[in-house]
Structure formats: structure tokens, C-alpha cells
Amino acid sequence: MERRPLIAGNWKMHLTSDQAVALARTIADAASDVADRDVMIAPAFTSLPAVAEVLADSPVLLGAQNVAWEEQGAFTGEVSPVMLREFGVSLVIVGHSERRHIFGETDDLINRRLCGALRFGLVPILCVGETLEDREDGITMQILEQQVRSGLAGVEAGDMARVVIAYEPVWAIGTGKTASKEQAQEAHRFIRSVVGNLYEKKLAQQVRILYGGSVKPENVDSLMAEPDIDGALVGGAALKSESFARIIHFI
Numbered sequence: 558m559e560r561r562p563l564i565a566g567n568w569k570m571h572l573t574s575d576q577a578v579a580l581a582r583t584i585a586d587a588a589s590d591v592a593d594r595d596v597m598i599a600p601a602f603t604s605l606p607a608v609a610e611v612l613a614d615s616p617v618l619l620g621a622q623n624v625a626w627e628e629q630g631a632f633t634g635e636v637s638p639v640m641l642r643e644f645g646v647s648l649v650i651v652g653h654s655e656r657r658h659i660f661g662e663t664d665d666l667i668n669r670r671l672c673g674a675l676r677f678g679l680v681p682i683l684c685v686g687e688t689l690e691d692r693e694d695g696i697t698m699q700i701l702e703q704q705v706r707s708g709l710a711g712v713e714a715g716d717m718a719r720v721v722i723a724y725e726p727v728w729a730i731g732t733g734k735t736a737s738k739e740q741a742q743e744a745h746r747f748i749r750s751v752v753g754n755l756y757e758k759k760l761a762q763q764v765r766i767l768y769g770g771s772v773k774p775e776n777v778d779s780l781m782a783e784p785d786i787d788g789a790l791v792g793g794a795a796l797k798s799e800s801f802a803r804i805i806h807f808i
């Protein structure tokens with residue numbers, strides 16, 4: 558089963574709108590020759606309109622870093638899927654570890670966000686990952702299973718075909734410590750098996766699973782060579798045009 562790779566840059570809470578436009582321009586140029594893979598960048602909400610204009614004639618997809626589940630309403634501080642669609646956003650990150658650990662987002666809340674994204678035609682990127690403590694306690698796979706199952710609760714097979722999952726071990730995010738390709742492959746294969754138990758095996762083979770956590774030009778090729786790693790969710794290295802350009806062009 559051929560899965561189309563996806564390289565996604567998560568800009569987190571970095572860059573003013575002017576800076577975001579400048580970086581988006583260089584990435585659009587760098588990605589102009591890629592045909593066999595998807596590339597996405599997710600700027601801060603405030604930069605979406607300006608970055609959307611830059612990407613209008615580019616194959617680079619526009620992503621957002623979070624999403625609410627209702628079209629509109631009394632949800633102070635939230636941004637609705639319809640508001641994101643208005644600016645050409647097509648993918649949205651949900652359940653990022655920073656949302657879970659800094660802002661206390663629960664599995665239930667993340668599931669609501671994911672379902673809201675699907676309902677309004679956005680592709681959700683569901684992030685899952687264990688902490689260092691979980692790994693040392695030997696409960697990595699239980700944590701991943703729990704996060705995948707609750708994140709996907711109520712999602713029908715027809716919608717599941719659009720969902721992307723990102724495995725981001727918390728201990729590897731922003732630390733410079735990448736999971737070894739063996740650790741990442743083991744987690745990805747396990748996540749695919751969990752999806753296979755929830756849905757048909759064929760569907761599990763179609764689902765793209767990205768790796769995130771200190772992805773860099775130096776390690777992207779070996780990670781991408783693993784059979785169940787279908788792409789990367791990149792933080793720090795996505796903020797530098799040369800390094801993200803190299804990551805997009807992984808071999």
C-alpha cells in the first residue's frame with residue numbers, strides 16, 4: 558500500500574505575520590518541485606490570512622494548530638473550523654502534547670476537536686505520544702492505545718480514511734533527542750495495529766502516521782525509510798527555511 562508522504566511544519570507560537578509571510582515564501586519556492594509528497598505549514602492563527610495569500614499558487618497546504626468543534630458560539634478564545642476554512646486551511650493539528658500538557662486538554666476534548674474538524678471538511682492530524690515517565694514505566698503502548706482509541710471515538714470508517722495520526726513522544730519534542738528509528742517504527746506499527754483493530758485492516762494500511770520530535774535534516778532520511786513512517790511533524794527545524802527545505806526533500 559503506497560501512502561503519500563506528508564511533511565508538516567508546526568510553527569507553534571512563533572513569528573509575527575510579516576515574518577511568517579517571509580518564511581512561507583521561501584518554503585513555497587523550496588516546495589515548488591515536489592510532486593510525490595504533501596507539504597503543510599501551520600502558522601499561528603493570526604498569520605493564516607497573510608500566509609494563505611502567499612500559498613495561493615503553491616502546492617504547500619495550509620494547516621492550523623488547533624480547532625474548536627462548533628461553527629460558532631460562546632467559546633471565548635477558540636477558532637471555529639468554518640473560520641479556518643475561510644482562509645483555505647485544509648488540515649488541523651489536534652491533541653498536540655503542548656495542548657495536553659500545558660493547557661490540560663483531555664482525550665475527550667481532543668476527540669471533540671477531531672470530530673468537529675471532520676464534520677466541517679478539515680483533515681485532522683491527531684497527535685499522540687508518551688512521556689518519559691510512561692516510557693520508563695513500560696506503559697508506552699498502553700498510553701498510545703488509549704490516546705488513539707479515545708481520539709478516534711465515534712469516527713466512522715468513511716471519515717477515518719482522511720485522518721492523519723502523528724506519533725510525537727513527549728520526551729523527544731524540542732529536546733534534540735529523537736526517538737531512534739527502531740523506537741519510532743515500533744510505535745508506528747503498533748498505532749497502525751490499533752487502527753486495524755478498530756477498523757478494517759485495509760483502512761489501517763491507508764492511514765498516514767507521521768513522526769514528530771526533533772526531526773532534522775540529519776535524521777529525516779533514516780526515519781522516512783521505516784515502513785510505517787509516512788511523514789514528519791516538524792517543530793524547530795520547520796522555522797528555518799534551509800532545514801525545512803532539506804526535510805521536504807527527504808530521500
Ligand SMILES: O=C(CO)COP(=O)(O)O
Nearest residue numbers: 567730731770771792793
Ligand atoms: O512538537 C513538534 C511538532 O509538532 C516537534 O517539535 P520539535 O521538532 O521542535 O521537536
